[in-house]
Amino acid sequence: MLARDAFNRFARRVPTWIVYVALALPAPWFVYLGATGGLGVEPIKALEHELGQWALWLLIAGLTITPLRRYASINVLKFRRAIGLMAFYYVTLHLLVWLVLDVQVLSQIWADIVKRPYITIGMAAFVLMLPLAATSNNxxxxxxxxxxRQLHKATYAVAILGALHFVMLxxxxxxxxLFYMAVVIVLLALRWPQRRRKTVNRERAA
Structure with a gap:
């Protein structure tokens, strides 16, 4: 309990901008590695993978914030917006690398979106993230x-689609x-008891 309280006090003192900077730094580092041969024989594919994986990690991190507060009394709610926006940042970079460096041909891009289910699912997740990123402000x-709040529940669908994109890829x-998909499912399932209680309470009130 002492460790938890100390962590919560520390989290309250950490400026949000530090989280933005810390989470943004891996992307240019991966670009540097790709340009200098540090990502192996297929640097573009490796760069796509690294950026996409960071996006999924951050989506999962965003989903853990509510269960941590609810079940462990660890409060990092102030960082949820930063984590969500940085997830969008990595998804956008992941998409740009695929569009600009990998496929390059416009007609082929559309053909891949239509014909390859894992790309279709990935694009669906990106489209769902657009209004979430656009409305992540006071x-x-x-x-x-x-x-x-209702709009931002689409985050759950984005996380499922992102994990499914990785599984199919x-x-x-x-x-x-499969592990990431299981983690997403578990984190969403942890929300169910609370959601069920709220529904029952509303019905009783009515």
Whole structure:
């Protein structure tokens, strides 16, 4: 308990901008590695993978914030917006590397989106993230009111689609993508008891 309280006090003192900077730094480092031969014989594919994996990690990190507060009394809620926006940052970079460095041909890009299910799913996740990123500001919260919270529940679908994109992208039976999918499912399942209690309470009130 003492360690938890000390961590919460420390988290309250950490400026949010530090989280943005710390989470942004791996991307240019990977670009540097790719340009200097540090990502192996297929640097573009490796760069796509690293950026996509960071995006998935951050989506999962965002999902852990509510269960940590609910079940462990660890409060890092102030960093949720930063984590979500940085997940969008990595998804966007992942997409740009695929568009600009990998495929390059516009007609081929559309053909891949239509014909390859894992790309279709990845693009669907990106499209869902657009309104979430656009409304991740105080003005939108005030303007949308309760609708803002409903809109941002799309994060759950984004996380599922992101994990599914990784599973389908993997060649053969690999445990890592399945592990991430399982983690996403567990984190979403942890929200169910609380959601069920709120539903029952509303019904009783009605």
């Amino acid at each position: 003005w939108s919260i005030r303007k949308l009111g309760p609708r803002w 993997a060649k053969g039976f690999l445990l890592e993508p």
